[in-house]
Amino acid sequence: MAITAPTKTSDSQFSGFLSPEKAAPYFDEAAKSSVVQRLTRKVPLGINGQNIPVVTGKMSAGWVSEGGQKPSSNASVGLKTIKPEKIAAIAVVSAEVVRANPANYMGLLRPQIAEAFALAFDAAALYDKGPDGAAGGGPFDTFINQTTKQIELGTATQANGGIHADIVAGLKALVDDGKKLRGFALDDRVEPTLLSAVDSTGRPIYVDTPLDETAAAVRPGRLIGRPSFMSEGVGEDTPAGAGTKYVLGFGGDWSQAVWGAVGGISYDVSTQATVTINGTLVSLWEHNLVAIRAEAEYGFLVNDPEAFVRYTETTA
Numbered sequence: 001m002a003i004t005a006p007t008k009t010s011d012s013q014f015s016g017f018l019s020p021e022k023a024a025p026y027f028d029e030a031a032k033s034s035v036v037q038r039l040t041r042k043v044p045l046g047i048n049g050q051n052i053p054v055v056t057g058k059m060s061a062g063w064v065s066e067g068g069q070k071p072s073s074n075a076s077v078g079l080k081t082i083k084p085e086k087i088a089a090i091a092v093v094s095a096e097v098v099r100a101n102p103a104n105y106m107g108l109l110r111p112q113i114a115e116a117f118a119l120a121f122d123a124a125a126l127y128d129k130g131p132d133g134a135a136g137g138g139p140f141d142t143f144i145n146q147t148t149k150q151i152e153l154g155t156a157t158q159a160n161g162g163i164h165a166d167i168v169a170g171l172k173a174l175v176d177d178g179k180k181l182r183g184f185a186l187d188d189r190v191e192p193t194l195l196s197a198v199d200s201t202g203r204p205i206y207v208d209t210p211l212d213e214t215a216a217a218v219r220p221g222r223l224i225g226r227p228s229f230m231s232e233g234v235g236e237d238t239p240a241g242a243g244t245k246y247v248l249g250f251g252g253d254w255s256q257a258v259w260g261a262v263g264g265i266s267y268d269v270s271t272q273a274t275v276t277i278n279g280t281l282v283s284l285w286e287h288n289l290v291a292i293r294a295e296a297e298y299g300f301l302v303n304d305p306e307a308f309v310r311y312t313e314t315t316a
Helices: 035-039 095-100 102-127 162-176 188-195
Strands: 050-057 076-082 085-094 150-152 183-187 206-208 219-223 226-231 245-252 257-261 266-270 274-277 280-283 289-302 308-314
Touching: 035 102, 035 183, 035 226, 035 257, 076 257, 076 289, 085 095, 085 102, 085 274, 095 289, 102 257, 102 289, 150 162, 162 245, 162 308, 183 188, 188 206, 188 226, 188 245
Parallel strands: 150 308, 183 226
Antiparallel strands: 050 076, 085 289, 183 245, 206 219, 219 226, 245 308, 257 289, 266 289, 274 280
């Protein structure tokens, strides 16, 4: 969220924490990691980007008779470029917060920044969302929601297979187009629906992971025999291309997308710079403030958006 004022030790969020002993943040939610990064391959990425070879034509072979002429064939490749794009965040706190560290605020700041970067990456990779959260402002040239394939969950009656049939309909849409279904990215909202769904023999179509994984922010599982990752923020209300639908997730061939990073998240601290706070430039030195700036460079490329299918439901 936008900065409206620097964080101070007098802020109400720190009330009750300024005691001689501080407990660990036992009730803090698990930091959310990127669902897209869990499903797709990471490739090396330099500061100038990376050219990725893409096969555009495959070799073919033919049967020949004894002494007959052997057929000739040729494979062709093309290049697609994945470019790094910068993501950043600045936190501003008072020098007193740095010294007192109420509620271990400074210790919590780093994982919260990493979580913010992961959520922003998924929003851009899935829906082309930019800094303001609106679709169409994302940094990447390609994204998953560019697919035209869409299946609405709840279309098939229980007598005709129910949710299991709907999931398989997405598989059929991909197979009919010569694509593969290798995994799913799912929103938390679809979990109750999947847990109550069974196939034609009464077996559950979604199998979650062992108990020690259920508290994770990104929860792995299996759906119709394919790996899936479920998390908050994967779904979206009426994004472009989905009509008046709510997107609950995507299935597809995740080998058709790659991501990369130029190094990791870099942090630097300043007490001398000026920072925009509530629309006004503020001198950190003059107000005894400390700014923590985090930056990272990510790249993302979808070779074929039609290798994915969008699962939706009709919103009320």
